[in-house]
Amino acid sequence: MSPFTGGTTESNLITERGRMAPKEYDAILLASFGGPEGQDDVIPFLRNVTRGRGIPDERLEEVSHHYRAFGGISPINEQNRALKAALEAELASRNIELPVLWGNRNWAPYLPEVLQGAYDAGHRRILTVTTSAYSCYSSCRQYREDLGMALVESGLDGKLEVDKIRQYFDHPGFVEPFIEGTTAGLAKVRSQLQPEDKVHILFATHSIPTRDAEAAGASAEEPREFAEGSAYVAQHLAAASAVMERVDPAAEWSLVYQSRSGAPHIPWLEPDISDAMEELAAQGVRGVVVVPLGFVSDHMEVVWDLDTEAKETAERLSMAFDRVPTPGTHHKFVEGLVDLISERTVANNIADRPAMTPLGPWYDICRPGCCANFRGEKPTIAGADTTVGTVAAGA
Numbered sequence: 001m002s003p004f005t006g007g008t009t010e011s012n013l014i015t016e017r018g019r020m021a022p023k024e025y026d027a028i029l030l031a032s033f034g035g036p037e038g039q040d041d042v043i044p045f046l047r048n049v050t051r052g053r054g055i056p057d058e059r060l061e062e063v064s065h066h067y068r069a070f071g072g073i074s075p076i077n078e079q080n081r082a083l084k085a086a087l088e089a090e091l092a093s094r095n096i097e098l099p100v101l102w103g104n105r106n107w108a109p110y111l112p113e114v115l116q117g118a119y120d121a122g123h124r125r126i127l128t129v130t131t132s133a134y135s136c137y138s139s140c141r142q143y144r145e146d147l148g149m150a151l152v153e154s155g156l157d158g159k160l161e162v163d164k165i166r167q168y169f170d171h172p173g174f175v176e177p178f179i180e181g182t183t184a185g186l187a188k189v190r191s192q193l194q195p196e197d198k199v200h201i202l203f204a205t206h207s208i209p210t211r212d213a214e215a216a217g218a219s220a221e222e223p224r225e226f227a228e229g230s231a232y233v234a235q236h237l238a239a240a241s242a243v244m245e246r247v248d249p250a251a252e253w254s255l256v257y258q259s260r261s262g263a264p265h266i267p268w269l270e271p272d273i274s275d276a277m278e279e280l281a282a283q284g285v286r287g288v289v290v291v292p293l294g295f296v297s298d299h300m301e302v303v304w305d306l307d308t309e310a311k312e313t314a315e316r317l318s319m320a321f322d323r324v325p326t327p328g329t330h331h332k333f334v335e336g337l338v339d340l341i342s343e344r345t346v347a348n349n350i351a352d353r354p355a356m357t358p359l360g361p362w363y364d365i366c367r368p369g370c371c372a373n374f375r376g377e378k379p380t381i382a383g384a385d386t387t388v389g390t391v392a393a394g395a
């Protein structure tokens, strides 16, 4: 039996590789992280984010200063308003009549209220676009859980269908803006140095606990599927390779991590970007191009950890430094997201779905236990092992 047949209903007919049959969606939900919009929001926001996640108070204190330095305002909400407007314009230009709703996991507009509002407005089939591209608990399953919980808590489970587009780490709409940015960044850094000076490209992403990394994208049937032991790491390495093949196959690059939190005795993915820069400087590297491969927009992790901290590290080490833009509202990214929406509304073959790495195109419906975080089972949408967010045929 296919692993994708359990726990699904006729309306969620699943085809090969976790693909969902096309549906007539009646709304798009842009689902994001959320962020504070003023000094008074900072602490309540941080409490929302870290609820039950075992993050030490000292770390919260430290992170609150990053927000305080920006007037207590995270850039992420403004970026999502801009992305929503750009998606609306792109949908309209293709004559696709789907409203775009916006909801967050950790700040207003909160997901349960947005789903309730959607239901009250008459929507019944929602396709979610999340602002994260990779597979891991924080970037995929936690969105699926929070949407599942929102449905259960609002009494809408069984009444509202909620699906999500596939993780898009290797979709050309996500990768091509990085190719453009890395090409420009490399030229800029090289122009500040002598031709013989060594330059290194650092692909930066969010560190996660190694235990979460091992569970990322995993399937119960094939636990050793990914050579690096983690779909999160494998997806980043594959996307970075796809970028470098097109930018400069001979250039030196590596994958590094940032924004570690959690208790010090719990292992997280390494090396940290600053440690990597120290090491490179010691090896005689004179310039770095930092590619924020793990991030969709210039939110706090990018403007603080990269534009503030990593840049200062580069200055201290006398290295030339350039930080490549995130996809943001780049027209290719926006067009790519609408392509990802369209591939869920019209019949297509898996071969028609673009993917720039051998790992993709990723699943519409995650495999049982995918990205599980060992903190107990919660209802999730878009999984082969759950029925939350589905509606029985004829209901």
Ligand SMILES: CC1=C(CCC(=O)O)c2cc3nc(cc4[nH]c(cc5[nH]c(cc1n2)c(C)c5CCC(=O)O)c(CCC(=O)O)c4C)C(CCC(=O)O)=C3C
Residues within 6 Å of the ligand: 033, 034, 035, 036, 046, 049, 050, 053, 055, 059, 060, 063, 074, 075, 076, 131, 132, 133, 136, 138, 139, 206, 207, 208, 209, 259, 260, 261, 262, 294, 298, 299, 300, 301
């Ligand atoms: C993989 C990943 C992404 C990328 C995927 C995606 O984009 O979803 C991401 C995005 C983001 N993370 C963000 C903010 C925070 N993340 C935190 C904590 C954590 N993140 C984690 C991972 C990730 N995080 C993890 C494993 C933790 C530890 C706690 C836990 O296990 O859950 C904390 C608590 C303090 C701290 O511990 O640093 C904050 C404030 C913001 C908003 C920024 C803004 O306001 O502009 C965004 C977009």
Ligand SMILES: [Fe+2]
Residues within 6 Å of the ligand: 138, 206
């Ligand atoms: Fe985070």
